Amino acid sequence: MVDSFAPKVFDGYAKRLQIRRARHSDPRHHFLHREVAERLADRLLDLEQRFETIAVLGWWPGGVREFLPPRLQQALDDGQLQLVDLSFDHGTAEADTEFLPLRPASFDLILSNMALHWVNDLPGMLAQIRTALRPDGVFLGSALGGETLYELRAAFVEAETRISGGYSPRVSPVMDLRDAAGLLQRAGFSLPVADIDRVLVSYQNPMSLLEDLRGMGESNAVVGRSPSLTARRVLFGALEHYITAFGDDSGAVPATFDCLFLSGWAPHMSQQKPLRPGSAEFSLAEALGAKEQPLKS
Secondary structure, eight states: OOOTTSOOOBOHHHHHHHHHHHTTSOGGGGHHHHHHHHHHHHGGGGOOSOOSEEEEEESSGGGTGGGSOHHHHHHHHTTSOEEEEEETTOSSSGGGGGOOOOOTTOEEEEEEOSOGGGOSOHHHHHHHHHHHEEEEEEEEEEEEETTTTHHHHHHHHHHHHHHHSSOOOOSOOOBOHHHHHHHHHHTTOEEEEEEEEEEEEEESSHHHHHHHHHHTTOSOOBTTSOSSOOOHHHHHHHHHHHHHHHOOTTSOEEEEEEEEEEEEEOOOTTSOOOOOTTOOSSOHHHHHTOOOOOOOO
16 A cells, blocks of 8 residues: 655656656667566576566566566466566656556566666555565565666765755655565565675766766755756766766776665465474574573572
8 A cells, every 4th residue: 555644755747757758769778677677587487486467667668578587488478377567657646656556466476677766655566565465475676776877866965065065855765674584574574585796887087977867867856956957067076076086097987886686575375484482393402402591590
């Protein structure tokens, strides 16, 4: 269920426009989404259970299909597996972005690639996903997090503070690894796991990075950002500081993308559960080959 009182961090309308524009950009801009989609799909190789229904959610849902493991590709070709693509751009109003029109307990597997970091009510979104899973169904998702674009963030903070005496958010906030694991647990997933892969990209100059972010639909969409285009002095000041602080002798600069991977299961009675206190079959003393001494009163 979507929480109408959840803090609104991102401008959903602006993000829609950015994504729609990015769909017509040079495919080379989408390298990061493809790389993360492949890494996400690789995690399916560790799962042996049989899937009959899969939902793929996000701004670019179709991008995951080509990386599915061979056994799932074959099941799709044979008609033994049903796959539903659901774009967050499915509705007509901004609120539709965070509402999933999925029936409860209707999917064995739900995938979401590089979209969750733009969701305002992420706990509500994860709860909807968990509800849509059948018992023992699996959720696998990816999102930007950690220290993503910390170089760009630092460059804009330094330049705007120095030039304007203040700072307007120029780079969107992201969740850290601990947040991700906690949100999965809060949403009711069993066996929640969150891990992180760092992708370090080298650019000839910082402007090339900004062009890539625009082309892949990952530009800033924070509510409260400056309504005007970034002032030229601030922009060029940030680009200059980026090169000075992080660049090499040729002017090339790194850009950090920390990609979070989330996984969790819908609860099922067959899943392993932690033992109750005092329910161990063997004591620590037995395991160590020692004699257990009773406590003196």
